Ligand SMILES: Nc1ncnc2c1ncn2[C@@H]1O[C@H](COP(=O)(O)OP(=O)(O)OP(=O)(O)O)[C@@H](O)[C@H]1O
């Protein structure tokens with residue numbers, strides 16, 4: 001079950017020795033090591049930006065004779081670097097020294113590092129905080145790239161993780177805004193944007209969030225970039241930085257002049273593959289974004305900082321994977337670091353009087369370029385193996401991916417007026433209308449109300465309905481095809497003009513004969529039979545047909561009487577075929593006739609669950625969370641469970657119960673599922689649990 005960690009500062013993870021020792025190690029590295037790129041590039045720029053404040057520190061720095069390579073970052077990165085650097089700068093000014101600027105700068109990076117850890121803790125819910133510490137806090141890539149080599153990519157990564165977390169919490173505009181910050185900090189974070197957009201678009205429940213997400217992202221990124229495009233310094237230092245060109249380095253010659261750029265091609269293929277997901281869960285979003293980052297980083301002569309982009313996705317893969325994922329990720333990290341020790345600028349330790357650069361350079365000079373290439377081949381090969389493993393385990397074997405490849409199909413049968421449409425509406429409210437297509441048996445009557453054929457047949461006779469077409473249409477929807485359907489207008493008693501019914505993620509097939517054909521009912525994930533108490537059904541049907549469908553009381557009573565034999569003959573036998581039989585009964589049958597509307601009758605529910613291995617869990621929640629009275633009968637030989645459920649329950653409690661009974665299905669439900677009060681809510685809940693069981697069987 002997904003565990004929500006406590007508030008960041010109260011998180012027990014921060015009291016674990018693995019965290020504290022990791023923090024002490026970082027503090028020691030911050031004080032002892034002075035990475036060369038910081039010393040030569042970043043710190044002179046920050047020193048100038050603080051000492052000579054300007055809205056355009058890039059041009060000002062160049063005018064003062066600074067190097068154009070010093071600071072290839074925009075205003076967001078500058079804002080992230082400033083607080084720590086400013087403290088250090090002030091300390092240097094007070095002490096007359098020059099070590100604190102760097103220490104302050106690196107303390108700022110530690111802040112981003114800590115933010116990444118805490119964001120991952122929330123983003124990848126796990127009951128193994130110690131493992132998360134080993135995977136992230138002790139990640140050799142993070143320690144090497146950030147504290148030895150001095151790169152600052154943890155800042156945009158922390159922003160990207162923040163955007164992902166907000167997206168998971170359905171805060172689309174805020175997520176877009178933070179992604180805009182990440183883009184303004186480092187444009188390469190744009191690699192994640194299409195995947196986040198696909199996630200929103202491919203989940204109908206989230207689709208309406210795409211415009212605010214995209215708008216917020218564009219506005220924030222533009223507001224923090226465009227004003228500086230008028231600055232020459234910004235244009236040459238940031239936008240003209242050589243980093244962007246690296247993605248075109250891996251290319252195949254095509255003819256005399258043209259080249260096929262492989263890295264953008266691979267990235268586009270990954271984005272297309274994500275687009276092809278029928279539905280995409282948050283876990284799949286993380287996996288596919290990670291894959292695309294991997295493709296880009298492995299397909300370019302990436303500087304060490306880029307490897308930091310992979311870390312969150314490597315952590316997610318290892319947290320969910322087994323030992324082989326950790327061995328492979330560990331091997332990849334070590335190979336990578338071993339290669340970069342000799343080609344990256346590294347650090348010195350002035351307090352210890354240690355400068356390893358000459359020794360490293362001497363070894364590097366002796367390494368044959370062929371050996372170097374072989375080493376790089378090993379790094380890329382192990383990265384590719386990781387990609388294959390992530391594809392296989394995080395995507396192809398992902399439960400959600402497997403169940404999302406086919407729509408969910410629910411069949412609901414029962415006599416006329418037993419509540420099939422009412423239950424279908426309640427289930428559609430749970431999934432969201434946008435995700436549901438409802439095929440109603442009423443639309444497959446062969447004749448309209450005025451046809452003389454009704455003198456000989458009742459609607460309950462299968463021959464009065466085009467069941468073959470009902471069957472074919474449900475199967476077509478399951479096959480991802482749209483169908484043409486003519487709706488029956490219950491008010492007018494006539495068929496409407498045929499209209500197109502598009503495919504959707506959830507198919508609800510309800511009708512008098514929805515469980516009639518064995519071939520069709522075998523294809524349902526869940527089959528429900530509504531076996532309503534006969535007095536209650538009569539009262540409901542009379543009330544509805546007289547008040548909503550314009551019939552006279554005599555016509556309805558006459559029809560009920562005429563239909564009774566066909567009900568026994570054709571409708572009731574379907575009860576034996578259902579996986580869930582729901583029988584609503586009045587708590588006080590005598591009161592039924594005295595009520596103004598039978599819809600207000602107090603009800604109890606008797607649910608017969610076939611193969612109900614989950615009944616104990618359900619019973620515990622219904623009693624503990626919903627405060628209901630339960631009587632459970634278990635038939636040992638058949639495995640059938642009968643639950644009698646009585647009491648009042650509010651929709652909020654149903655929502656709570658649903659979260660604990662079917663946590664894995666929450667992403668299939670609407671953002672705010674329309675849970676119902678009372679027995680209708682319990683019926684939603686029981687169908688939901690039955691769906692979860694059925695989907696587990698699909699996966700096995
Ligand atoms: N769970 C419920 N709680 C209260 N009233 C209900 C419930 N289910 C059904 N009803 C009442 O019964 C009436 C008939 O229900 P509904 O139209 O859903 O039945 P149906 O099985 O679809 O009927 P038909 O096959 O004749 O179209 C509704 O108008 C409503 O008044």
Ligand SMILES: O=C(CO)[C@H](O)[C@H](O)COP(=O)(O)O
Pocket residue numbers: 415416417442449459490493512549
């Ligand atoms: O209730 C029904 C099925 O359950 C039928 O749709 C109903 O009987 C249609 O006939 P009419 O429009 O004459 O009521």
